Amino acid sequence: MSAYRAIILILVVLTGPAAAVAQVRPPVSVGSKTFTESVILGEIAVRLVRQAGGEPHHRKELGGTRILFNALLNGDIDIYPEYTGTISEEILSGQNLTDEASIRTALARQGVRMSGSLGFNNTYALGMKKARAAQLGIDKISDLVHHPDLKFGFSNEFMDRNDGWPSLRLRYGLPQTHVRGLDHDIAYRGLENEAIDVMDLYATDAEIQYYDLKILTDDRHHFRDYDAVWLYRDDLVDRLPRIVAVMQTLEGKISASEMARLNKRAKLDKVPEGQVAAEFLARELEIESRSEPINVYDSLWNTTRDHLSMVVKSMTAAILLAIPLGIWAAKKRRAAQPILGVVGIIQTIPALALLVIIMSMIKPLKPLGIESLGEHPAVVALFLYSLLPIVRNTYAGLHEIPEHIRESAVALGLPPAVRLWRIELPIASRMILSGIKTAVVINIGFATLGALIGAGGYGQPILTGIRLDDLGLILQGAIPAAVLALVAQFLFELSERVLVPKGLRMTKM
Amino acid sequence: MAGATTATILRTGRNRAPLLTCHSFQKSCDYLNLHGSARRVFYAGMFLLQNIARSFGAVHAVGPLDVEFEAGRTSVLIGPSGCGKSTLLRLMMGLVAPDDGTVQFEGTVLTSKNAMLLRRRMGYVIQDGGLFPHLTARRNITVMARYLKWDQDRIDRRVKELAALTRFPESALTRYPAQLSGGQRQRVSLMRALMLDPDVLLLDEPLGALDPMIRSELQDELRQIFRALNKTVVMVTHDLAEAGLFGDTILLMRSGDFVQKGTLAELVRTPADPFVSRFVNAQRGPLEVLGDEPA
Numbered sequence: 001m002s003a004y005r006a007i008i009l010i011l012v013v014l015t016g017p018a019a020a021v022a023q024v025r026p027p028v029s030v031g032s033k034t035f036t037e038s039v040i041l042g043e044i045a046v047r048l049v050r051q052a053g054g055e056p057h058h059r060k061e062l063g064g065t066r067i068l069f070n071a072l073l074n075g076d077i078d079i080y081p082e083y084t085g086t087i088s089e090e091i092l093s094g095q096n097l098t099d100e101a102s103i104r105t106a107l108a109r110q111g112v113r114m115s116g117s118l119g120f121n122n123t124y125a126l127g128m129k130k131a132r133a134a135q136l137g138i139d140k141i142s143d144l145v146h147h148p149d150l151k152f153g154f155s156n157e158f159m160d161r162n163d164g165w166p167s168l169r170l171r172y173g174l175p176q177t178h179v180r181g182l183d184h185d186i187a188y189r190g191l192e193n194e195a196i197d198v199m200d201l202y203a204t205d206a207e208i209q210y211y212d213l214k215i216l217t218d219d220r221h222h223f224r225d226y227d228a229v230w231l232y233r234d235d236l237v238d239r240l241p242r243i244v245a246v247m248q249t250l251e252g253k254i255s256a257s258e259m260a261r262l263n264k265r266a267k268l269d270k271v272p273e274g275q276v277a278a279e280f281l282a283r284e285l286e287i288e289s290r291s292e293p294i295n296v297y298d299s300l301w302n303t304t305r306d307h308l309s310m311v312v313k314s315m316t317a318a319i320l321l322a323i324p325l326g327i328w329a330a331k332k333r334r335a336a337q338p339i340l341g342v343v344g345i346i347q348t349i350p351a352l353a354l355l356v357i358i359m360s361m362i363k364p365l366k367p368l369g370i371e372s373l374g375e376h377p378a379v380v381a382l383f384l385y386s387l388l389p390i391v392r393n394t395y396a397g398l399h400e401i402p403e404h405i406r407e408s409a410v411a412l413g414l415p416p417a418v419r420l421w422r423i424e425l426p427i428a429s430r431m432i433l434s435g436i437k438t439a440v441v442i443n444i445g446f447a448t449l450g451a452l453i454g455a456g457g458y459g460q461p462i463l464t465g466i467r468l469d470d471l472g473l474i475l476q477g478a479i480p481a482a483v484l485a486l487v488a489q490f491l492f493e494l495s496e497r498v499l500v501p502k503g504l505r506m507t508k509m
Numbered sequence: 510m511a512g513a514t515t516a517t518i519l520r521t522g523r524n525r526a527p528l529l530t531c532h533s534f535q536k537s538c539d540y541l542n543l544h545g546s547a548r549r550v551f552y553a554g555m556f557l558l559q560n561i562a563r564s565f566g567a568v569h570a571v572g573p574l575d576v577e578f579e580a581g582r583t584s585v586l587i588g589p590s591g592c593g594k595s596t597l598l599r600l601m602m603g604l605v606a607p608d609d610g611t612v613q614f615e616g617t618v619l620t621s622k623n624a625m626l627l628r629r630r631m632g633y634v635i636q637d638g639g640l641f642p643h644l645t646a647r648r649n650i651t652v653m654a655r656y657l658k659w660d661q662d663r664i665d666r667r668v669k670e671l672a673a674l675t676r677f678p679e680s681a682l683t684r685y686p687a688q689l690s691g692g693q694r695q696r697v698s699l700m701r702a703l704m705l706d707p708d709v710l711l712l713d714e715p716l717g718a719l720d721p722m723i724r725s726e727l728q729d730e731l732r733q734i735f736r737a738l739n740k741t742v743v744m745v746t747h748d749l750a751e752a753g754l755f756g757d758t759i760l761l762m763r764s765g766d767f768v769q770k771g772t773l774a775e776l777v778r779t780p781a782d783p784f785v786s787r788f789v790n791a792q793r794g795p796l797e798v799l800g801d802e803p804a
Contacts, residue, residue: 408639
């Protein structure tokens with residue numbers, strides 16, 4: 001990417017400013033969330049940007065509202081589809097904004113603009129299997145009060161949202177205690193095999209029809225409107241003035257039934273989102289666009305490259321820091337507990353939370369070319385997760401060297417650095433190497449989560465596969481990740497033969 | 510006694526040139542008042558410990574005591590477990606810092622700063638050899654010489670010499686410690702200690718982990734080696750017979766202090782107190798056991 005930018009820059013310099021204005025399309029980064037509707041809208045945005053003269057890049061399937069909105073504020077993405085209810089309840093929560101004008105003003109203060117509605121209201125709803133609802137005589141949400149034993153399965157975001165489960169429960173006085181958070185797409189399967197009875201839905205979900213679900217009437221009007229809109233950065237208009245006009249042509253053009261149809265095309269008919277978007281735009285707005293066919297080998301190569309890049313970068317950094325830290329901990333009694341404690345605590349931070357913390361922490365580094373979305377925060381998170389096994393094993397390996405051997409080196413009159421390098425580290429090498437091996441295997445697994453913040457890798461097909469309920473796609477990510485972990489393990493076992501001194505391999509220490 | 514000291518080359522320690530030669534170990538000769546200050550003459554391999562004391566937490570280990578280890582002689586520290594004999598040796602190596610008092614090696618007060626350089630003039634052998642498991646016997650022996658960038662010829666010559674001295678088969682030099690027998694490991698450890706031709710050898714129960722046959726074989730060999738080398742030797746053991754075999758002087762310790770210094774004969778015949786008698790009598794040999802029964 002940076003090489004690409006550099007080439008463009010060179011072209012700009014060579015061809016002169018006039019030519020540059022004519023030829024260089026300003027790069028625009030489009031974001032989308034991990035559900036199909038958002039990805040389709042993202043693909044639509046990609047085509048609108050291109051129509052407006054920009055060079056779009058789609059960072060799709062980013063893991064959550066917070067991540068996307070922060071990325072928008074940071075300028076890591078320029079535009080993404082959002083819902084008005086989410087904006088007022090989540091992004092601007094606590095400000096109690098109800099009307100559109102005050103939302104616009106609040107967003108403008110952060111340098112963000114909101115388009116008009118795309119035409120559909122994708123509100124939250126509760127749904128259950130039609131047959132089960134009929135059997136229990138449930139028609140509206142307030143009917144649930146009489147069935148305290150029903151099992152609820154809600155998407156994790158719904159569990160925490162201000163307008164989600166906590167306030168819904170209070171509003172309706174719902175007595176159910178079997179309530180668990182799970183992935184939205186997995187919840188459908190939960191309904192199907194009766195692991196849960198009730199789940200949260202989006203009004204435009206393609207699955208409502210497919211799974212034959214009943215939407216329970218929101219008889220106390222708890223859920224707000226979730227009109228779909230574009231959120232975009234102020235400065236996008238400066239870079240791409242035509243974008244506003246192009247966006248306006250789409251306003252009001254997507255009805256709820258149209259959106260449900262598009263969702264179904266992508267999710268149930270397995271038509272690629274890009275093609276779904278292209279077909280819709282061609283039909284409604286007569287915008288013709290190409291949608292590149294996806295080649296399995298190309299995408300496998302791309303995910304492998306992204307995955308390896310994350311693993312190699314984070315592991316290199318982790319090894320370079322963790323071994324000195326482990327040495328420090330082993331050498332200075334007072335340093336040991338703080339060092340082992342801190343790297344241990346890092347390990348207990350949930351992955352998504354760590355990613356969000358890192359994204360906000362590296363935000364100020366933007367002038368240095370460090371992005372708070374994509375590979376950079378993913379590498380930082382993987383780096384942090386990889387520290388513990390290496391630090392702990394380095395510490396343990398050095399600590400376990402028998403006192404008489406350590407002291408013999410002192411007694412010879414070897415200086416501390418030479419003792420460490422020639423005697424102690426070689427003796428601890430097997431332990432250190434096995435710490436690195438553990439870290440690599442964990443790292444390869446964790447790196448699949450990088451896809452949640454747009455870093456690509458094997459997590460990308462897994463995320464898409466879960467979203468589209470496509471086992472083949474899930475395996476396209478899961479199998480190479482497992483193979484990579486096995487290959488790494490094998491390589492490390494080979495390297496032990498080279499790196500662990502021969503004399504140690506015959507000693508039982 | 511006098512022969513041993515005068516034969517030793519005088520080394521210039523902190524006091525630069527020797528001022529006068531001291532022919533015997535007598536108090537009257539210890540200090541020479543010259544230029545208005547008390548000066549001391551030190552010989553290579555000579556240790557002087559003054560008012561030395563060390564505790565580990567609440568556990569009193571050594572001292573306060575004064576002792577001098579004469580150059581060119583073999584002294585044996587003996588006593589029951591926990592009497593402080595190993596700690597004393599470790600104080601002399603600077604592996605343990607004294608709470609109080611000083612250790613002077615060849616006229617230089619041992620400090621944490623100079624200990625590393627001074628240790629290169631001491632050889633140290635411990636019970637289980639302390640060999641580095643990741644290095645071959647040869648590399649164990651030469652680790653220090655290689656660090657000091659000796660040229661390869663000099664290293665090879667010295668290793669050959671030492672292998673001959675300790676009767677260690679040269680073909681076994683390429684083996685790792687795990688491939689060596691206990692006796693061989695101690696020979697390697699001794700070669701490593703002798704590599705830089707140190708002025709003193711400090712040995713902490715060097716034969717303690719060996720079985721009796723090999724032990725007695727090595728005892729004989731070690732004694733010959735010490736004689737041949739004519740170095741200052743301080744050795745820790747708990748075996749009185751071994752002490753008698755090696756030691757010009759035996760220093761019997763109890764609770765961190767000396768109970769008696771002397772030859773084996775003196776300890777046996779003129780014990781300083783009942784503890785010495787008890788200690789001597791406790792070391793019963795097999796013949797003595799048989800002697801209890803009518804022959």
